[in-house]
Amino acid sequence: DYLSKPFYMEELLARIHAVTRRASGEQLSLLQAGPLTVNLITREVRVGKEKVELTTREFSLLELLMRSPGRVFSRTQILDHVWGYDFDPQTNVVESRVCRLRDKIDRDVDKKLIHTIRGVGYVLKEAD
Secondary structure, X not given: OHHHOHXXXXXXXXXXXXXXXXXXXXXXXXXEEOOEEEEOOOOEEEEOOEEEOOOHHHHHHHHHXXXXXXXXXXXXXXXXXXXXXXXXXXXXXXXXXXXXXXXXXXXXXXXXXXXXXXXXXXXXXXXX
């Protein structure tokens, strides 16, 4: 009568879910937004079927935005995450990288993914 107790059933289900998650590790390493797919393991980025080459900083920026779609990131948050140290707040390095990333990601798509929230920061989401 070991499995009749609710606690044991919950534990069994939790273990089954954990094994399933681990077994599908490939799926956990893929981020997708519209036609954009990022493989976190191979660091391969595709828009539709087209492979997109990104620099290390561009990839880090895109990963940050894709891990939290719909969340607005300030310049300071992006600087801290992508560059990992304090930067001169007067620099335009974030704007410049976002511009380059847009050129590579949003160039040939109908619905743009990377948006500027004026006076706040940047967000990744499909256009309304």
